[in-house]
Amino acid sequence: MTQVQDITSPMTGMERRATFSLAGIYALRMLGLFMILPVLSLFAEQLQGSTPLLIGLAISVYGLSQAILQIPFGLLSDRFGRKKIIVCGLLLFAAGSIVAALATTIYGVLLGRALQGSGAIAAAIMALVADLTQEVHRTKAMALIGVSIGASFAIAITLGPVVAGFAGVQGIFWLTAVLALLAIVVLLLLVPTPEKSKLHRDAEAVPAQFGDVLKNVDLLRLDFGILVLHLILTASFVIIPLLLRDAGLLPDRHWQVYLPVMLVAMLMIVPFIILAEKKQKMKAVFLGAIVTLVLADFGFIRFHGSVIGISVCLGLFFCGFNLLEATLPSLVSKTAPSDLRGTAMGVYSSCQFLGAFLGGAVGGGLYGGYGVTAVFLFCAGAALSWLLVALFMRPPRNLTNLLISMESIAAERVDEFVDALLTIDGVMEVKAHSEERVAYLKVDNRILKKTALQQLLSQWAAA
DSSP: OOOOOOTTOOOOHHHHHHHHHHHHHHHHHHHHHHHTTTTHHHHHTTSBTOOHHHHHHHHHHHHHHHHHHHHHHHHHHHHHOHHHHHHHHHHHHHHHHHHHHHOOBHHHHHHHHHHHHHOOOHHHHHHHHHHHSOGGGHHHHHHHHHHHHHHHHHHHHHHHHHHHHHHHHHHHHHHHHHHHHHHHHHHHHTSOOOSOOOOOTTTSOOGGGHHHHHTOHHHHHHHHHHHHHHHHHHHHHHHHHHHHHHTTOOGGGTHHHHHHHHHHHHHHHHHHHHHHHHSSOHHHHHHHHHHHHHHHHHHHHHHTTSHHHHHHHHHHHHHHHHHHHHHHHHHHHHHSOGGGHHHHHHHHHHHHHHHHHHHHHHHHHHHHHHOHHHHHHHHHHHHHHHHHHHTTOOOOOOOEEEEEEOTTOOGGGHHHHHHHHHTSTTEEEEEEETTTTEEEEEEOTTTOOHHHHHHHHHHHHHO
16 A cells, blocks of 8 residues: 555655755855855956956856756766765865965966856755655745745845955855855754655656757747846846946945845736736746846946946846746746656756856957947847747646655556546646656646545555
């Protein structure tokens, strides 16, 4: 008989501890990574050997090493253990931070940033979350980690200029190293050690599935989108700190722009998220957010000479950026077949980091060769290309993912169990994997008969 899972039950104490502590580790790492974004170009232009192209690469090179290594690190965690790989990644991240803090040339900062990116632990963290949570709570745990990432980004953008004002950019790198070491302490002392690790198709990339994911046109549109979004972000922040300074705002006061801009942008997107998710207007909201990016970039071209103009355009930009950053992972989750979600998210994350790398490289090169206007024209063109691609996206199905354990179901009865699940109102898709003892479901929560589903699970447990 199979274990009975209560699909309406809350997380256990151990699951909450695991989820929040791992979210904290992720947030500590991202906080250090993003604090440097609004200040690095100001610092790097003073370094020996600095050029606009190298400044852009110093901002973005972490994305290249992250894109290359994050999936391999996840696969290595299957073999050598999640915690060992996460510790190794955090040590690499700390080492890169120290190298950058001690650098006196632009090449030293480039090396440090590349080392930071090589500590690519995102996939290993997600796999550890999956090890430590029941199937029915997995999606909730992943969502909480996603919230921590978004919060750390907003805090980091505001906090970076403040820390730099007190301790310089070197101080940010030293603080980042300390945060990485603190994350190791949290991992070793607070995160439970799983009894066993196994493959989780909802949380991990599976090499055999890459072909299926890369042939899915709907997923490729979303991958292109996240690449463009982070390309625009990084290219913009090659020059926005410089523009604020040149407009007369001292670098240690840049937070006075970033803080209100981020707060207003975060508040502004709430009704649009509700409209997209609750009112089934996802495609319209999504396209509108991309148009907002285009308008912001053209606004920067016209109004980048004043602090007020930059602030208004930055607010418009972050309204679009935050909305897209929040909705894209949800769209990937809705679009990917339920048992391909981990691989789809792995490819998506790699595209995100690759976009960050390309944005810094292209933004720095264009700024050095052609000036500010060329950078924002490039960003506007990239956003317009995304808009054209997104026009052909299919409105996503309003489905969520649900995992059901099949721990004790005999292999010969799996098909029968799947057929039984599909008789429940609201269960739209079931992908069973006998070797993992898990059934991956897509459900419509608006019509899902949770009581009937729970009764079915109980009946199978008693069989």
